[in-house]
Each structure stands twice: as structure tokens, then as C-alpha cells.
Amino acid sequence: MLALALWLLTALAAHAQAPANDDPCGAVNLPLQGSLCTTLTTGTNVDATTTVPNGYTVQGTPKDVWFKFTTAATGPASFGATITVNGNPAGLVQLFSAAGCAGPFTTIATSASSTPNTSAPRLVTGLLQASTTYYVRVSGAFASDQPGPFTICVSDGPGTAVCDPPTFGTFTSTSPTTGTITITNGVNTVPPYTVTIRNATAQNTFGTFTTSTRTLNLTGLTPGSQYETTISASCAFGTPVSTTYTFSVPITNDNPCGAVALPLNGNVCTPVAASTYGATPSGVGGSSSNCVGSGITYANDVWFTVQTEATGPGSTSLYLTVNGTAAKRVVLFSPSSGGCIGAFTPVACVINSGSAGVATPQLTATGLTPNTTYYVLVDGVGLFTSAPGGPFTICAASVPPCGSIVNTPSTTAVTATSARVLFSPPSTPPTPVNYTITYTPQGGQTATVSGVTSGYTLTGLTPGTTYSVCVASNCTGGGQSPPVCTSFTTTAACPAPTTLNVTGITTSTAVLSFNRPANGVDYVITLTPQGGGTPITITSATQPVTLTGLTPGTTYAVSIVANCGSGLTSAAATTTFTSAALCPAVSGLTVTPGANNTATVQFTGPPNATDYLLTYTPAGGSPVTVPVTTSPVVLNGLTPLVGYTVSVVTNCSGALTSAAATTSFALLPYCTNVAGSCFGPTISGVAIPGTTLSNLGTSCSTSTSNSAYSVYPDAGNTTATLRRGQTYQLALTPGVSAADLTAWIDYNQNGVFEAAEGFQVGFGTLAGSTATTSFTVPATAPLGRTGLRVRSRTNGSGNTPADACTTFGTGETEDYIITIGAVSATQPAALAAQVALYPNPAHHAFSVYLPALLGRTATEAVLYNALGQRVQQRTLEPTSAGVGAEFDVSGLSRGVYSLHLATTAGPITKRVVVE
Numbered sequence: 040m041l042a043l044a045l046w047l048l049t050a051l052a053a054h055a056q057a058p059a060n061d062d063p064c065g066a067v068n069l070p071l072q073g074s075l076c077t078t079l080t081t082g083t084n085v086d087a088t089t090t091v092p093n094g095y096t097v098q099g100t101p102k103d104v105w106f107k108f109t110t111a112a113t114g115p116a117s118f119g120a121t122i123t124v125n126g127n128p129a130g131l132v133q134l135f136s137a138a139g140c141a142g143p144f145t146t147i148a149t150s151a152s153s154t155p156n157t158s159a160p161r162l163v164t165g166l167l168q169a170s171t172t173y174y175v176r177v178s179g180a181f182a183s184d185q186p187g188p189f190t191i192c193v194s195d196g197p198g199t200a201v202c203d204p205p206t207f208g209t210f211t212s213t214s215p216t217t218g219t220i221t222i223t224n225g226v227n228t229v230p231p232y233t234v235t236i237r238n239a240t241a242q243n244t245f246g247t248f249t250t251s252t253r254t255l256n257l258t259g260l261t262p263g264s265q266y267e268t269t270i271s272a273s274c275a276f277g278t279p280v281s282t283t284y285t286f287s288v289p290i291t292n293d294n295p296c297g298a299v300a301l302p303l304n305g306n307v308c309t310p311v312a313a314s315t316y317g318a319t320p321s322g323v324g325g326s327s328s329n330c331v332g333s334g335i336t337y338a339n340d341v342w343f344t345v346q347t348e349a350t351g352p353g354s355t356s357l358y359l360t361v362n363g364t365a366a367k368r369v370v371l372f373s374p375s376s377g378g379c380i381g382a383f384t385p386v387a388c389v390i391n392s393g394s395a396g397v398a399t400p401q402l403t404a405t406g407l408t409p410n411t412t413y414y415v416l417v418d419g420v421g422l423f424t425s426a427p428g429g430p431f432t433i434c435a436a437s438v439p440p441c442g443s444i445v446n447t448p449s450t451t452a453v454t455a456t457s458a459r460v461l462f463s464p465p466s467t468p469p470t471p472v473n474y475t476i477t478y479t480p481q482g483g484q485t486a487t488v489s490g491v492t493s494g495y496t497l498t499g500l501t502p503g504t505t506y507s508v509c510v511a512s513n514c515t516g517g518g519q520s521p522p523v524c525t526s527f528t529t530t531a532a533c534p535a536p537t538t539l540n541v542t543g544i545t546t547s548t549a550v551l552s553f554n555r556p557a558n559g560v561d562y563v564i565t566l567t568p569q570g571g572g573t574p575i576t577i578t579s580a581t582q583p584v585t586l587t588g589l590t591p592g593t594t595y596a597v598s599i600v601a602n603c604g605s606g607l608t609s610a611a612a613t614t615t616f617t618s619a620a621l622c623p624a625v626s627g628l629t630v631t632p633g634a635n636n637t638a639t640v641q642f643t644g645p646p647n648a649t650d651y652l653l654t655y656t657p658a659g660g661s662p663v664t665v666p667v668t669t670s671p672v673v674l675n676g677l678t679p680l681v682g683y684t685v686s687v688v689t690n691c692s693g694a695l696t697s698a699a700a701t702t703s704f705a706l707l708p709y710c711t712n713v714a715g716s717c718f719g720p721t722i723s724g725v726a727i728p729g730t731t732l733s734n735l736g737t738s739c740s741t742s743t744s745n746s747a748y749s750v751y752p753d754a755g756n757t758t759a760t761l762r763r764g765q766t767y768q769l770a771l772t773p774g775v776s777a778a779d780l781t782a783w784i785d786y787n788q789n790g791v792f793e794a795a796e797g798f799q800v801g802f803g804t805l806a807g808s809t810a811t812t813s814f815t816v817p818a819t820a821p822l823g824r825t826g827l828r829v830r831s832r833t834n835g836s837g838n839t840p841a842d843a844c845t846t847f848g849t850g851e852t853e854d855y856i857i858t859i860g861a862v863s864a865t866q867p868a869a870l871a872a873q874v875a876l877y878p879n880p881a882h883h884a885f886s887v888y889l890p891a892l893l894g895r896t897a898t899e900a901v902l903y904n905a906l907g908q909r910v911q912q913r914t915l916e917p918t919s920a921g922v923g924a925e926f927d928v929s930g931l932s933r934g935v936y937s938l939h940l941a942t943t944a945g946p947i948t949k950r951v952v953v954e
Contacts, residue, residue, distance in 0.1 A: 221253060368420050768814075
């Protein structure tokens with residue numbers, strides 16, 4: 040009894056011990072499974088604890104365990120993964136990136152069950168990097184989820200990598216109208232980025248621009264406004280991706296202590312951008328004879344300061360100008376002893392007394408104290424109307440300001456050395472006496488033209504140069520408006536030819552046409568053969584130009600440079616073309632199987648063909664060559680259920696021949712007008728483990744009968760030899776969407792897939808996952824070639840063994856040719872005798888060993904219980920010494936089990952007793 044008690048205590052202590060992978064540094068390594076999950080890793084979260092979150096968050100106290108895997112260097116497993124769990128305790132799967140097991144962990148993807156005690160859906164991602172280790176956290180998804188065992192595996196992800204959009208950091212305000220946002224690159228996205236900024240408050244587009252920098256410097260923002268910033272990035276593997284970030288610009292001058300200083304710019308009134316969006320009443324009162332009433336109430340006001348000059352016109356007077364419907368009242372206050380928090384006394388005030396759309400008058404203040412700071416309040420309260428929050432500009436000047444020209448200036452008659460500048464005068468008084476024009480070449484010195492009264496022609500410009508040109512108004516009293524600018528580019532002194540086009544291509548000549556520049560004299564054309572060779576140079580004063588001396592079947596790079604005289608030449612314009620081959624191969628080679636063991640070959644031959652040699656070769660047979668003079672060609676006396684290769688060689692005059700055009704087909708007696716659709720669900724994988732049939736990663740195609748139908752040749756990985764009386768597994772993988780899957784084998788070889796020869800493979804099998812089922816070849820099946828058909832259809836639409844030829848609206852149909860082979864009565868027993876299985880009976884585990892002769896390739900091993908239920912499945916990898924593996928059966932009930940091994944020599948079954 041004492042020994043029994045000690046054993047029980049030891050067992051309980053072991054049971055209470057947390058799993059080895061209870062934290063990330065104990066993560067169990069998951070092998071990459073390729074396109075199919077054939078080896079499942081067993082896990083459990085019984086007695087697991089909650090890992091302290093590091094870079095991620097959790098709900099409650101989930102019992103989690105950890106796994107990890109390393110992506111491949113190349114191929115689908117280098118950029119994507121599919122993580123599949125089975126077992127109700129695995130309700131949540133999270134995929135992380137991290138520099139190491141200590142974290143922090145960045146979430147890449149999450150898959151969670153929507154109902155308690157249910158396994159999580161398959162997690163698929165294409166956002167991984169090659170040769171990188173990733174961590175997987177598995178737990179329950181709900182507080183009521185019960186811990187327990189589960190299985191997990193990692194297979195290939197999507198067929199192509201996907202892209203994660205760049206992300207924005209937090210907006211940082213650097214001034215009332217400027218700020219910065221940082222950009223973090225997304226996975227597989229590449230700069231430059233296209234950024235579109237929209238003012239959501241004002242409902243207008245702020246700007247769109249392209250940038251490659253990691254920090255956006257934003258200017259001209261409106262205080263109090265909310266902006267939507269969208270960034271779009273090119274994806275290295277597909278369509279562009281984008282994301283949107285929303286931020287608000289704070290109002291810093293909502294009260295007098297945050298007042299924005301206005302520059303007193305003498306004779307130029309330089310506008311400062313501002314806004315009353317989000318402003319609140321400051322509660323400052325007072326009275327003024329030129330404002331409304333003796334008690335003034337302000338609403339949604341913003342504040343500024345302006346300092347008078349020590350001497351001169353701006354020392355005792357100033358002029359304030361606002362522009363924008365949000366600014367309906369402007370009040371100038373004298374300073375107070377308490378500064379920004381003291382009492383304010385109105386000195387001058389203007390109010391908009393007109394209806395909506397009427398400009399607010401200019402505020403004129405006189406009798407001011409020199410070198411003194413005054414406060415300015417602006418709000419949206421008018422005499423008859425009030426304005427909601429919005430943007431406006433404000434400026435201060437020491438002399439009466441001068442209005443800016445209407446809109447931006449325009450440029451016309453732009454040549455290589457001149458351009459005419461046009462503009463419209465201000466729309467409000469005072470009227471300018473003249474204008475000042477400045478123009479600056481990119482990277483050069485600014486030139487000024489004064490006293491301009493109307494449009495003006497700039498001369499002496501540099502060809503091919505971008506200029507900035509600005510126009511400022513000048514008024515009586517010395518006032519000058521801020522400049523209004525635009526840009527233009529002078530034409531090149533010798534523009535390059537455009538619209539290059541090569542036509543009339545033969546084996547030795549071609550014709551080049553192009554658009555000539557107006558001042559072009561002649562043109563130098565250079566033809567450079569791809570892969571080396573002597574360039575050909577042609578000079579011509581006209582176009583089109585005949586290109587001669589070409590080598591047949593050669594790709595040429597064409598470069599053309601214009602000569603405009605006086606030593607001026609253009610940049611090179613380029614294109615490419617390929618000269619015709621001496622004897623081109625046929626194109627559009629297709630084969631259509633017909634009735635009575637015939638097939639029709641069609642192709643399009645080149646113009647200089649004299650005849651053709653058509654060769655068709657049955658799989659494993661001798662080639663048959665037929666001279667033909669035209670297309671189509673009917674082949675007779677073909678053998679059904681045999682794959683054929685067809686090649687066509689062109690014969691041309693002068694004893695010249697082309698390269699062979701080749702295709703393949705199989706003559707099948709089965710129905711092919713079965714419709715379906717390549718939009719899903721398709722068939723992306725068909726395999727019979729332990730045989731040569733392993734057609735994975737296929738794409739759907741449409742046949743000549745407009746059916747989603749394909750037939751594969753009886754060669755390589757698209758055929759197999761199946762032995763009479765032997766049991767095999769068929770594995771089908773749907774693509775695009777979930778599918779019902781059915782298969783047929785024409786065992787009696789009567790050219791019909793009968794319902795009795797069909798078997799269901801999967802119901803509602805998810806895209807990318809694999810459904811498997813077992814089938815046994817009848818011991819009386821005729822020997823020789825026969826057909827295997829697999830079909831997919833949308834889940835629940837009906838796909839049964841009676842539907843081999845049913846017209847489907849969805850799904851795909853694939854036909855294969857297989858061979859039924861004989862097996863001797865002693866072969867299974869002889870093969871089984873070569874496999875060692877011990878101990879038998881087994882208590883906690885047993886080992887199996889296959890000699891190298893049987894284990895030259897990966898061996899699929901499936902353990903079944905007495906009810907025929909699969910309880911374990913593994914793939915045994917080969918070694919030079921054979922295949923060895925240990926099976927843990929400690930969790931299985933006592934009884935008789937059978938181990939099925941799919942070896943290169945045929946299927947083997949071993950009996951094992953578990954006690």
C-alpha cells in the first residue's frame with residue numbers, strides 16, 4: 040500500500056507540472072509541412088499558466104502554450120504559412136514576430152473561435168520574411184474553454200506573398216499650422232509612397248504628394264481641424280495597399296495666453312493662416328464705440344498679438360486685414376498690467392455688417408503707443424450673421440495694405456528662352472499702381488522686374504529649365520501685397536524625338552517612325568543587338584527610316600538622337616524590337632480529342648513555311664512522324680487511356696527548319712462537357728501517398744467545351760500504379776473556397792465512371808486544407824490503364840458518387856490515367872516480414888523499422904483502431920540506413936490496432952496490441 044501511495048503522489052505531482060512549452064523560451068519547434076499537413080505535432084495546455092503579455096494583450100487568464108517555426112529561404116514557405124489546429128482546447132492561435140524568446144512580441148495574425156470549446160479556424164498569412172523564426176501562442180478563446188490535448192501543424196501559406204500597408208505614427212504639432220507624422224514600412228511594401236491628406240472638418244482635399252522619407256513634414260494646416268491621411272504603397276507581389284490615419288490639429292491660441300504673434304511687416308501685409316474650428320468663448324468683456332453695444336460677448340474666439348514699432352509709421356498706427364468667412368469681427372485690445380491674464384480694454388473694432396459672403400472691413404488703429412504689445416481677438420459674430428468655425432488669414436501692416444492679384448499668374452508662349460507672364464488685378468480696393476515680377480531658375484539667382492502694369496514677356500531664359508515666377512501688387516503709400524507664385528519650364532534647346540514605332544519587321548529589315556522636334560536637322564539611329572554583336576548606325580534627315588542589315592531572330596535596342604544644329608543634340612529616345620526568325624516555329628498548337636479514337640491537331644504556321652513534320656508519340660511507345668502541309672490534321676487509330684506527346688517542326692525554303700512546338704494530350708473515353716467554374720472551388724492538389732501520383736499546386740483551366748476541366752498525362756507525378764487488393768489513401772486539396780470532394784476509378788475499364796466506382800473524399804473541406812479517404816482496389820479489377828476522376832463543387836450543392844458526369848455550375852474536374860497492377864499472393868506477407876515492430880504487445884510506446892529498400896522515400900504511416908478509426912498519422916523521413924520511428928500509445932485504450940505503411944514497394948499492414 041505504501042508503494043501504491045508513493046506512486047499516486049508521484050503521478051499527481053507529474054500531472055500538475057506545467058508543459059515544457061508553457062512559455063516562449065520553451066516553444067516546441069514545428070516542422071514545415073509543404074503543401075499538405077502530413078505530420079501533426081501533439082500539444083496540450085493542461086496545467087499551463089498564463090504567460091505575462093509582452094508587446095500584446097490578453098483577455099482574462101488563458102492557459103497558453105508556445106510553438107515556433109522558421110520560414111524557408113525560398114519558395115512558398117519563405118513568405119507564408121498556414122497554421123492548422125485540431126482540438127477544442129486550441130480556441131485561439133496567435134502568430135508573432137520577435138527577435139528572440141524574451142520578446143517583445145509583435146502580433147502578425149490571430150485566429151479565434153467564435154464559440155466556446157471549439158478549435159480556432161485555420162490561420163493563413165502571406166506576411167512573413169524568409170529564414171525567420173516566428174512564435175505561435177495557443178490557448179482557449181473563452182474563459183469557459185477547457186484545457187486539454189490538441190494537434191498543430193504548419194503548411195504552406197497563400198500561393199503568393201501579400202503586403203501589409205505602411206503605418207502612421209502619432210501626429211506631433213510643431214506650430215499652430217505645422218506638424219510631423221512618422222511612417223513605418225509595411226511588410227513587402229516599397230517606397231515611394233503616395234500620401235493623400237483630406238481636411239475632414241472643411242470637407243476638402245488638403246493635398247496629394249509622393250514621398251520616400253520616413254517622416255512627413257506637414258505645413259499649412261488649419262488649427263482645430265481634423266485630417267484624414269491615407270498612404271498608398273506599391274506591393275512587391277500584387278496590387279497596392281493603403282491605410283488611413285486620422286489626427287486633429289490643436290488650437291494653441293484659444294485664449295490670450297496662447298496668442299499667436301503677428302509680424303508687423305511694414306509695407307507688406309503677410310497673411311498668417313488661422314482657424315476658429317474648435318475654439319471656445321474666452322469670456323473677455325469690454326466696450327468700444329465702434330463695436331456693437333457697450334457690453335460685448337465673444338463666441339468661439341481666437342487670439343493674436345502685435346507689437347508696434349519703436350519709431351516710424353508703425354509706431355502709432357497699424358492696419359489689420361482678415362480674409363475668410365469665419366472672421367466676422369476683429370477687436371484690438373490695449374495691454375493690461377496683468378499681461379495675458381489681466382483686464383482688456385478695446386481700442387478698435389470692426390464687425391461684418393453685411394450678409395453672408397461679404398468681406399469683413401479692414402481694422403485701422405491710430406494713436407497707439409510705440410513699442411507696445413497689443414492683443415487681437417477674432418471671432419465669427421457679425422452684425423446680422425454669425426459664422427461657424429472655419430479657416431481664415433490675418434495680417435498686420437504699418438501702412439495701408441495692398442491686395443494680391445486674383446488667382447495665380449499664368450505663363451503662355453513658353454519657348455526655350457522666353458515666356459509671357461499674365462495675371463489679373465486684385466478684386467478689392469485699393470487699385471495697385473504697378474506690379475513687381477520676380478523669376479528664379481531652379482538652383483539659380485532671382486531676377487526682378489519692377490513697374491510692370493500688365494502682362495510681361497520674360498526673355499534671356501535658359502533652355503530646359505524650371506522657373507518660379509511671382510507677382511506682387513504695389514499701391515500708393517508704399518503698401519505691397521504678398522507675392523503670388525507659379526512655375527513653368529522652358530522647352531529644351533533640342534528636344535528628343537517622341538512616339539517611336541517599329542513596323543514592317545522581316546528577317547533583315549524594319550521601318551522606324553517617330554515624331555520629329557520642330558528644330559531637328561537630322562537624326563542618328565543606333566541599333567544594338569541583344570547579347571552582343573556590332574551595333575548598326577544610321578543617319579537620316581527624314582522619317583520613317585528603313586533599318587537594314589538585321590540578323591534574323593535578334594532583339595535590338597533602338598536609340599535615336601536628334602541633331603538641331605549649332606552643336607545642339609537631344610537626349611536619346613529608345614525602344615526595342617525583334618527581327619523575324621528565318622524559319623519560325625508554329626504558334627497556337629492545340630490538340631482536341633475526337634470520337635472513334637481520333638484527335639485533331641491545329642496550329643498556325645509562318646508565312647514562309649513550305650510544309651511541316653508532325654510527330655506524335657504514345658507514352659512508352661515509338662514515335663510516329665507524318666509530313667503535313669496545312670492545319671488542321673486528324674490523327675487516327677489512337678489508343679484510349681494513353682498519354683501522347685505531339686510536336687510540329689516547320690520546314691522553310693533553303694533547307695531551313697524551326698524549333699519544335701510541343702504539347703501533350705490523352706485520349707479518354709469519359710464525359711468531358713461537365714461545366715463548372717475556375718472561380719471556385721477549384722482543385723489545387725491531388726495525391727495518393729506512397730505512389731508517384733502527387734500533383735500539387737495546380738491551377739484551374741477552361742477546356743474547349745468551356746468546362747473547368749483538365750486531363751493530365753500518364754507520366755511522372757500525374758500517374759500511379761495501383762495493385763489489386765491493396766488499400767491506398769487519396770488526398771485532395773481544394774483551392775479558392777470550401778468544397779465537397781468526390782473521386783471515381785473506372786475499375787471495370789468500360790469507359791464510364793459508375794456510381795459504384797465513386798467515393799466521397801470530403802464535405803465542406805476548407806480551401807488550402809486536405810481531405811483524405813481510404814480506398815481498396817478490387818482484387819478482380821482488370822489489369823492495365825484506366826481512368827481516375829476527381830471533382831469539386833461548392834459546399835452543400837451536391838457532389839456524390841452519382842455525379843461523375845453531372846453538369847456543375849461551380850467547381851473543377853480533373854482526369855488522370857492510372858495503371859492497375861497485379862500483386863502476388865505472397866508479396867504483402869513478404870513485405871510485412873521485412874518490417875520490424877517492437878515491443879508487441881506495447882505498453883507506452885512501440886518502435887517500427889523499415890529497411891532502406893522499403894524506405895527510399897518518405898513513408899506515410901497511419902495507425903487505426905479496431906473500429907477502423909484513424910488515431911495517429913505521421914510521415915517517416917528516409918535515411919541511408921532505413922526508416923525508424925517511435926509511436927507514443929500511452930494515451931490510447933487497450934486493444935488491437937493496425938499500422939498501415941505506404942512504402943515504395945507497396946502498402947504494408949502490421950498488427951500491434953496495446954496493453
